[in-house]
Every structure is written in structure tokens, then in C-alpha cells.
């Protein structure tokens with residue numbers, strides 16, 4: 298069947314954390330509506346850009362777009378942006394069941410509020426059962442506009458975005474209005490009684506089992522999510538069934554989705570916290586909260602729990618997070634196509650912070666990514682020349698003198714490029730993400746990497762410098778989970794494998810909005826000759842002669 302959505306994208310004043318701010322909305326809301334479809338359905342979203350002075354493009358995060366690479370919604374890669382006043386139709390098949398998301402993919406627009414969930418119900422029975430379902434959509438939130446943030450990042454010296462003001466659960470948080478007034482902020486802009494920031498309540502029937510679908514669309518933060526007093530059994534990650542394991546709390550990186558099961562077996566006469574906490578960066582943001590309430594209990598549904606909200610694990614406990622990453626393996630009875638035993642090509646990507654013309658950038662093998670003005674998909678499909686740098690980016694980094702991933706590099710210079718990797722169609726590609734120290738000493742951050750157009754097998758994680766001889770021998774080829782987003786941990790490496798069998802051009806990038814803006818991404822082309830005729834509306838910015846309008 299076909300699921301139709303009609304969306305109007307426009308700015309509205311919203312108060313997600315009680316502080317009034319202009320937000321990019323879908324039909325007046327942030328988050329936007331949840332798309333619900335069944336496996337195999339065609340989803341058609343008619344998007345009208347009513348932003349007046351701003352372009353837009355929307356990415357369907359986790360949907361592989363098999364046969365429809367032009368519908369991936371990535372400005373500069375798969376399409377020209379949708380101009381103000383224009384209408385664009387996204388049409389694609391949701392071929393796999395699971396929990397997915399959508400969000401803007403133009404500049405740093407995602408962080409302005411254009412985001413939501415996609416839930417695809419399965420055609421076949423799942424390897425677990427439950428009585429009811431709740432959806433939890435996690436985000437971080439700033440009071441500065443996206444434009445102020447972007448301008449700050451591009452300034453010399455950099456004006457970093459800083460830690461978020463609030464953490465949102467289903468678009469709701471709670472900023473301390475009196476603190477805002479005390480710091481000289483406009484008190485009128487903070488309204489603790491705004492319905493936009495009313496506490497979100499998740500109601501459960503005593504004795505029942507619930508599936509919580511959890512997605513994180515944060516701009517920056519790695520999060521730890523906990524439901525007070527209710528251990529969670531992890532059963533799904535990025536649309537793939539997980540060999541179940543139980544956690545007290547769940548680490549979730551931007552771009553990831555999970556499903557967990559909880560049993561409503563606690564005292565029904567009180568409420569419990571849902572808590573979202575920053576991990577991996579030194580937090581300065583209060584815990585994001587919502588409330589779990591039992592039907593029939595003596596507590597009023599909106600009553601705040603009698604306890605203090607969970608504060609999560611120590612923010613810098615990297616080993617704790619790596620252990621959870623490693624515990625996330627495939628469900629034995631739902632083995633997706635097993636990974637091919639070896640790769641045809643290995644691309645080793647050094648993640649480094651660099652300086653270009655005095656600006657702080659991120660680079661892969663010393664190349665900082667910039668998007669071309671003509672979308673790759675259009676240039677390559679139509680054979681346009683001179684629209685991007687045709688020299689391929691490097692396959693590895695210079696390790697001739699033994700790159701010290703723990704040290705500050707003596708030469709932080711890098712170059713920018715809009716070149717891309719061209720993959721042999723059908724070939725098996727390994728990508729190893731190598732983390733390193735940043736420009737300042739003793740710091741390495743977590744980067745959640747998201748691949749468009751594919752799911753990949755997660756073959757292994759390690760700490761320190763990746764060894765191309767020793768480490769592949771220990772890859773998990775038995776039951777690796779497939780995902781579309783995976784973290785490379787501080788000072789660590791992460792190895793993943795995918796088959797380049799989806800004709801198109803696909804972005805692969807750090808899902809931290811500021812980091813992609815600062816160059817932390819690459820692009821892959823495969824099977825361009827197999828791509829069908831491009832719809833006219835993806836190339837509205839390209840002149841017939843090949844240049845840009």
C-alpha cells in the first residue's frame with residue numbers, strides 16, 4: 298500500500314524547553330509527525346517549503362532507498378535543495394521493518410527542529426513479543442539560532458556551539474526560567490507553563506510488557522537513557538534484531554535507534570523517571586526527564602516521582618560504553634545475510650581535528666569534506682565535468698613515522714576537497730574509522746558515523762591504533778549486528794563492512810551536526826550507470842549546460 302504525507306515546512310515560535318525560539322516545523326510541529334508504515338509500503342511525502350528565505354532537504358535516516366537514490370534527501374549529494382515556495386515529492390519503499398528517523402539534511406538545519414520518527418511494522422513475526430508500545434525521541438537543544446551556531450563555527454577563532462541548554466524527550470524539556478532571568482536573559486522568553494514544555498507522560502498497565510522505540514537525533518550529545526527502576530532488554534538496533542541483553546541504562550549516539558522491552562512490574566502507586574543524560578563530553582546540561590506512570594495507581598499521572606532523576610553512568614567511563622557496543626550483536630535466529638568473509642577494498646579513515654586558514658576543521662586522512670554545488674548524483678549520472686574534484690581522496694593516512702593517536706599532531710594542516718570515493722559495483726568494502734587526539738592535548742571525542750543507502754556489519758571495536766594485520770583476524774564474522782550508524786570511541790577504532798550494491802551516491806559522515814559542517818564526512822559512488830532516470834525536481838539548480846543556475 299501507499300502511505301501519503303503532505304507536509305508544510307515553516308518557521309514557528311516554539312518553546313520546547315519553555316524558552317521561546319524560532320523552530321523549523323513540519324505542519325507546525327517539532328518533532329514532526331511520526332510516519333507509520335508497513336514493510337514493503339511505498340511512502341510518498343509531498344514537501345512544500347514555506348520557509349520563505351531558506352532552502353530545505355529531508356533525509357530518511359536508515360531507509361536504504363534501493364532504486365530511488367534521488368529520494369535520499371541529502372543536499373549536494375543526491376539533490377538540489379528545495380527552494381522557498383517549491384514543492385518536492387519524496388517517494389520511496391520502506392523495505393525493512395524497524396525504527397527509523399527523518400531529519401533535515403541541509404546545512405545545520407536539522408538542529409533547528411525539522412526531525413521525526415519513522416516506524417515500519419514487520420511483515421513477519423518478530424523474535425520477541427510485547428503488549429504495548431511507546432516511542433521515545435531524544436534530542437538536545439540550544440537557544441542560539443542555527444545561523445549563529447554556523448557562523449560561530451566558521452569564525453576565527455572558533456565560537457564553538459557549546460553544550461546544549463536542554464535535553465528533549467519527544468520534543469519537550471524544561472529549562473530553569475529563574476536561572477535564565479538571573480543570567481540576564483529575557484525572562485519573558487521563558488514560560489514554565491507553556492504547553493510546549495509540559496511533562497511528557499508514558500502510561501503503562503501493571504504487569505504488561507512494553508516495547509520502547511528509542512531514537513536519538515541529537516546535534517551533538519551522546520546520551521544515556523534510563524527508565525528508573527525498569528531494566529531494559531535491548532531487542533532492536535537500527536532496524537535489526539539484537540541478541541537480547543539487559544541493561545540498567547542505554548547509551549545511544551546521534552543517528553542510532555533501539556527498541557527495548559520493559560516489564561511494568563514495579564509499585565504502581567508512584568511514578569518513575571525517564572532520564573536522558575549526556576555522556577562522553579563533560580556535561581553541563583541538566584538531565585532531560587519524562588514520567589512513567591501506572592494506570593490504576595494512586596499517583597496522579599503528571600506527578601513528579603518522589604526520587605531524584607537518574608544521573609546515568611560517569612560521563613567519561615568509555616569502557617562502559619564500549620562494553621555495550623560490543624554486546625550489541627545479531628539475534629541468532631534472525632541472521633541477516635552473513636558478512637562476506639573478506640573485503641575487496643579497505644578504506645582506513647583517520648578522524649582528526651585540523652586547521653585550515655586558521656579555522657578549526659575535521660578531516661579524514663587530512664582531507665576536510667565540502668559539498669559540491671552540483672549534486673554528485675546529477676554530475677555523475679549526466680556525465681558533467683568540472684563540478685567537483687575528480688581526484689579520489691586518500692585510502693589511508695600517512696603512518697610511515699608511526700602516527701601517535703594519543704598525541705597532538707605537530708602539523709595540524711589539512712586541505713579541503715569535494716572529491717568522492719568510487720566503489721566497484723557489488724564489491725565488499727571495509728571502512729575502518731581511526732580516532733585520534735584533537736588539537737588540544739588529552740582529548741578525543743566520540744563520533745557517531747552514519748552511512749546512507751546501506752546497512753553495514755559492525756566487525757569490531759578497539760582501543761588505540763588499528764593494526765591492519767592483527768586486528769582483522771579478530772573481527773566478528775559470526776554474529777555481527779547490522780547498523781546504519783556506529784560510534785568510534787575516544788582514541789579507538791571501529792571496523793565495518795558493507796556491500797556496494799545500491800546504485801547511487803551516498804554520504805558517510807559524523808552525525809554530529811557541527812562536525813559534518815566542519816568537514817567530517819565522505820561520499821561514496823557505486824553503480825552510477827545502473828541508476829534510473831533522475832526526476833527533474835532533484836536537478837533544479839543545475840543548468841542544461843552542466844553548470845549551476
Ligand SMILES: O=C1O[C@H]([C@@H](O)CO)C(O)=C1O
Nearest residue numbers: 455457657735742811812815
Ligand atoms: O569540533 C569541536 O570543536 C570543539 C573544540 O575542540 C574547539 O572549541 C569541540 O569540543 C569539538 O567537538
